[in-house]
Amino acid sequence: MTLTIDTQASTENDIVAAPEGTLFRFATAGSVDDGKSTLVGRLLHDSKAILADQLEAVTRTSTERGFGGESGGIDFALLTDGLRAEREQGITIDVAYRYFATPARSFILADCPGHVQYTRNMVTGATTADAVIMLIDARKGVLEQTRRHLSVVALLRVPHVIVAVNKIDLLDYDEAAYREVEASVRLVTAELGIAEVLVIPVSALVGDNVVDRSERTPWYAGPSLLELLETLTVIDDLDERGQATEAFRLPVQLVLRPQGAVVVAPELADSYRDYRAYAGQVASGSIRVGDPVSVEPGGGTSTVTGIDFAGVALEEAFAPQSVALRLADDLDIARGAVIAAAGTLPPITRTLTADLFWLDPRPLAPGARVLLKFGTTVVQALISAVTGRLDLSTLAVEPATALAVNDIGQASIRLSRDLPVERYTQNRRSGAFLVIHPQDGATLAAGIVTAPGEPTRAGDGSGAGSEVSP
Amino acid sequence: MRAPPMTIATHRLSELDVLESEAIHVIREVVAEFERPVLLFSGGKDSVVVLHLAAKAFWPGTIPFSLLHVDTGHNFPEVLEFRDRTVAAHGVRLVVAQVQDYIDDGRLAERADGTRNPLQTMPLLDAIAAGRHDAVFGGARRDEDKARAKERILSLRDEFGQWDPRNQRPELWNLYNGRHTVGQHVRAFPISNWTELNVWRYIERENIELPPLYYAHEREVYRRDNMWRAISPVSPPRDDETVETRTVRYRTVGDMSCTGAVDSHAASVADVVREVGVSTITERGATRADDRISEAAMEDRKKEGYF
Ligand SMILES: Nc1nc2c(ncn2[C@@H]2O[C@H](COP(=O)(O)OP(=O)(O)O)[C@@H](O)[C@H]2O)c(=O)[nH]1
Numbered sequence: 001m002t003l004t005i006d007t008q009a010s011t012e013n014d015i016v017a018a019p020e021g022t023l024f025r026f027a028t029a030g031s032v033d034d035g036k037s038t039l040v041g042r043l044l045h046d047s048k049a050i051l052a053d054q055l056e057a058v059t060r061t062s063t064e065r066g067f068g069g070e071s072g073g074i075d076f077a078l079l080t081d082g083l084r085a086e087r088e089q090g091i092t093i094d095v096a097y098r099y100f101a102t103p104a105r106s107f108i109l110a111d112c113p114g115h116v117q118y119t120r121n122m123v124t125g126a127t128t129a130d131a132v133i134m135l136i137d138a139r140k141g142v143l144e145q146t147r148r149h150l151s152v153v154a155l156l157r158v159p160h161v162i163v164a165v166n167k168i169d170l171l172d173y174d175e176a177a178y179r180e181v182e183a184s185v186r187l188v189t190a191e192l193g194i195a196e197v198l199v200i201p202v203s204a205l206v207g208d209n210v211v212d213r214s215e216r217t218p219w220y221a222g223p224s225l226l227e228l229l230e231t232l233t234v235i236d237d238l239d240e241r242g243q244a245t246e247a248f249r250l251p252v253q254l255v256l257r258p259q260g261a262v263v264v265a266p267e268l269a270d271s272y273r274d275y276r277a278y279a280g281q282v283a284s285g286s287i288r289v290g291d292p293v294s295v296e297p298g299g300g301t302s303t304v305t306g307i308d309f310a311g312v313a314l315e316e317a318f319a320p321q322s323v324a325l326r327l328a329d330d331l332d333i334a335r336g337a338v339i340a341a342a343g344t345l346p347p348i349t350r351t352l353t354a355d356l357f358w359l360d361p362r363p364l365a366p367g368a369r370v371l372l373k374f375g376t377t378v379v380q381a382l383i384s385a386v387t388g389r390l391d392l393s394t395l396a397v398e399p400a401t402a403l404a405v406n407d408i409g410q411a412s413i414r415l416s417r418d419l420p421v422e423r424y425t426q427n428r429r430s431g432a433f434l435v436i437h438p439q440d441g442a443t444l445a446a447g448i449v450t451a452p453g454e455p456t457r458a459g460d461g462s463g464a465g466s467e468v469s470p
Numbered sequence: 471m472r473a474p475p476m477t478i479a480t481h482r483l484s485e486l487d488v489l490e491s492e493a494i495h496v497i498r499e500v501v502a503e504f505e506r507p508v509l510l511f512s513g514g515k516d517s518v519v520v521l522h523l524a525a526k527a528f529w530p531g532t533i534p535f536s537l538l539h540v541d542t543g544h545n546f547p548e549v550l551e552f553r554d555r556t557v558a559a560h561g562v563r564l565v566v567a568q569v570q571d572y573i574d575d576g577r578l579a580e581r582a583d584g585t586r587n588p589l590q591t592m593p594l595l596d597a598i599a600a601g602r603h604d605a606v607f608g609g610a611r612r613d614e615d616k617a618r619a620k621e622r623i624l625s626l627r628d629e630f631g632q633w634d635p636r637n638q639r640p641e642l643w644n645l646y647n648g649r650h651t652v653g654q655h656v657r658a659f660p661i662s663n664w665t666e667l668n669v670w671r672y673i674e675r676e677n678i679e680l681p682p683l684y685y686a687h688e689r690e691v692y693r694r695d696n697m698w699r700a701i702s703p704v705s706p707p708r709d710d711e712t713v714e715t716r717t718v719r720y721r722t723v724g725d726m727s728c729t730g731a732v733d734s735h736a737a738s739v740a741d742v743v744r745e746v747g748v749s750t751i752t753e754r755g756a757t758r759a760d761d762r763i764s765e766a767a768m769e770d771r772k773k774e775g776y777f
C-alpha cells in the first residue's frame with residue numbers, strides 16, 4: 001500500500017466533479033442472517049465507498065477465516081460490524097452509521113441490528129429515515145421479525161418502504177418462488193396500511209440488482225436498489241404542487257438576546273443593542289417575512305419581521321433549517337415555546353392517547369410518573385392507563401395492562417400542564433415525543449400521539465386536533 | 471445497466487446546508503439544556519469547524535462557552551500559534567491542560583513508544599471535573615472509525631468518562647435527551663454525520679482558516695510505518711531511516727510523535743477537496759499510528775474516556 005495521492009489523476013467522473021448533491025437517510029433492517037451486513041458491505045463496496053486500507057483489513061480477515069466463494073473471497077459483513085463484542089460474536093448489536101456517496105447523492109445509512117432484543121435500534125434508525133430497506137431471506141419468506149419491523153415502519157410512517165428479497169441466487173433466480181414471497185410481503189404491508197412498498201429481488205452476495213440491474217432476473221423490470229435510493233424523495237421535499245406537506249412549526253430552543261455582547265462591526269453594535277430573536281430548527285413547513293404567526297404557550301399572535309441566519313437575512317425559512325426569527329410584538333417567549341403559522345395550531349389539552357415503543361428493560365406499569373419531551377418542551381406526565389398491545393404475530397391489538405421491552409402498546413397519558421397536542425399522522429415532528437425516566441434520565445420509550453384529548457382551550461387552527469385520523 | 475431517474479425531486483437544501491443546520495441545532499440544544507458546556511479545541515480542522523458553527527449558532531451574540539485543549543506537549547508549534555490566534559479572534563476563553571505537567575509530577579509515565587495520545591485521557595477528565603463541565607463538545611465524526619460509527623450525537627459518560635457502547639440511549643427523531651445525574655457528563659458531537667469530504671467542502675464554502683500544515687509544503691521527513699514522519703525533537707529519525715525533503719501535507723494534526731504526513735501537492739482548499747474526493751485511504755489509516763495498533767484500538771480508548 002502506498003500513500004501517495006496524485007491530485008492530477010482526478011477525472012471528470014469523480015464524486016468531487018459532481019455538483020454538491022442532496023442528502024438521503026435510510027435504515028436497513030431484517031432478521032439475523034438474512035444478509036443485511038452483506039448487503040450494506042456490497043452497497044459500500046460497489047459504490048466505491050470502501051477505502052483501500054479498510055478493504056485490505058477485511059480481505060485479510062476473510063482469508064484468515066477461510067471465507068471464499070461468490071463474493072471473491074471478501075466477507076462484506078466484516079465491513080460493517082463495528083464493535084469488538086460484535087466482531088467476536090458475529091452479530092450486529094447496535095445501530096452503526098455509514099456514509100457513502102454516488103455522483104447523484106450522498107447517503108447516511110443507519111445499519112440496524114436484527115436480533116430480537118435490539119428492536120429498539122430499529123426504532124432509532126426508522127425515526128430519522130427517508131427510507132427503510134427490509135431484508136428478507138428468499139428461502140424463509142416473511143418471519144415474525146419481518147412483521148415486527150414492518151409494523152414499526154408503518155406506525156412511524158417512514159416515507160419509503162423497500163423490501164429486498166435476498167439470496168435470490170439460492171432460489172436459482174426462480175420467478176415463481178420470488179413471486180410467492182412478494183405476495184406474502186404485500187399481504188402484510190396491506191394489512192399494516194403501508195400505502196406503497198417497493199419489492200426487489202436481490203443477491204447481496206453476488207450483487208444482483210444491488211447497484212446494477214441483473215441479467216439473471218429478466219422477469220424483474222424495476223430499478224436496482226441503488227437506483228431507487230438515488231431517486232426517492234426526501235422527507236422535507238415539497239409535494240407535486242411545490243408546497244410543504246405540513247404546517248410551519250418552530251420549537252424555540254433559546255432566545256438570542258446578546259444585550260451588547262455582539263460580534264458585529266463596532267459601528268453596527270448600537271443597532272443590535274435591543275436585538276431579540278427566537279432560535280430554533282424549523283420542524284416542518286415554511287415561513288416568510290411578513291407572515292402571521294401564533295405562539296404557544298400563551299396564545300399570542302404576531303408577525304415575522306425578520307429571519308436571521310448568522311448575519312444573513314433570509315426571506316423564507318423551511319424545514320430543516322436552523323434560523324432565528326424576529327417578531328413584531330414583544331411576546332413572552334422562552335425555550336419550549338412553539339411558533340406556528342397562524343391558524344394552524346391544534347387545540348390545547350392536558351390529555352392524550354399515544355402509541356409507545358417501549359425500549360427500556362424495566363417494564364411500564366400504569367400510574368408511572370415520567371417526563372415527556374416534545375420538541376424543546378419537557379413536561380411531567382402520568383401514564384394513566386395502558387390500553388392495549390400490538391400482537392406481532394396477528395398484528396391485532398390485544399388487551400394489556402403493562403408493557404415490556406420491545407412491546408408496542410397504546411396508553412392514555414395525563415400532562416401536568418397545557419400543551420398544543422398534535423397527531424403524529426398530522427405532523428411527524430410535533431406529534432412525536434420521548435418518554436424519559438424522571439430520576440435516572442433514561443429514554444424509556446418513543447411515543448407518537450394517536451389522539452389529543454378533551455381540549456382545555458381551542459387552538460387557533462381549523463380544529464386540526466379533533467379531526468379523524470386518516 | 472442503469473436507468474434514468476424516475477422522479478425529479480424538489481429539494482431546497484444542499485447536503486452541506488442540511489448538515490450545518492443539524493449541527494447548529496445540536497449546539498443550541500446543548501447550550502440550552504446544560505449549565506457549563508465546553509468545547510474541546512485543538513486547532514485541528516474538525517474542532518475549527520465546530521467553533522465556526524458555534525459562532526453561527528449564536529450570532530449576533532458571542533459564543534456562550536469556553537474552550538479546552540489537552541496539550542500533549544508534542545503539538546506542532548504552528549498549530550498552537552494558530553489555536554491562540556483563533557481563540558483571540560473569537561473572543562472566547564481557552565483553558566489548556568498539559569500532559570507534560572502530569573509526566574513531570576509522576577501522575578503519568580511516558581510510554582515506551584513515545585506516543586502521548588493515550589495519555590490525554592487523565593488530564594481531560596481532570597479538566598472536565600475542575601471546570602465542572604456537564605457537557606463537552608467534540609469534533610468527532612462517525613466516518614472516522616468503526617467504533618465511532620456507533621457513537622450517539624449526545625453520549626452519556628460516567629464519572630470515569632467511560633463510554634458503554636452496549637448501553638447507549640436510543641436517539642430518536644431530533645429529540646436529544648441530555649438528562650444526567652451528578653458526576654455524569656455528556657459528550658456532544660455536532661458534526662457526527664459529516665464526512666471528511668463534507669468538512670473540506672464546508673471549509674472551502676465558508677472560507678475558514680486552518681493551520682498551514684493542512685496544505686502542501688516542503689518538510690524534512692523520513693519513512694516509518696508507511697508514513698512520512700516530521701523531524702522534531704520528539705520524533706527523531708533512527709539511524710537506519712533516511713531523511714529527505716518532500717512536498718507533503720497533513721490530513722489530521724495531532725501529536726507529532728504519531729501523526730504522519732502524506733505526499734501531496736494540494737496547496738489550496740480547492741486542491742484538498744479534489745484530493746480527498748479521490749483518496750483511496752481513510753484519514754486515520756493514512757496518518758495515525760496509534761489507531762493501527764489493533765482493529766479495536768479506538769474502541770478501547772473510547773471506553774476509557776478518550777474523546
Ligand atoms: N447465497 C447467498 N448468501 C448470502 C447472501 N447474502 C448473505 N449471504 C450469506 O448469509 C449469511 C448471513 O449474512 P450476514 O450479512 O452476516 O447477515 P446479517 O446477520 O443479516 O447481517 C452469510 O454467510 C452470508 O455470506 C446472498 O445474497 N446469497
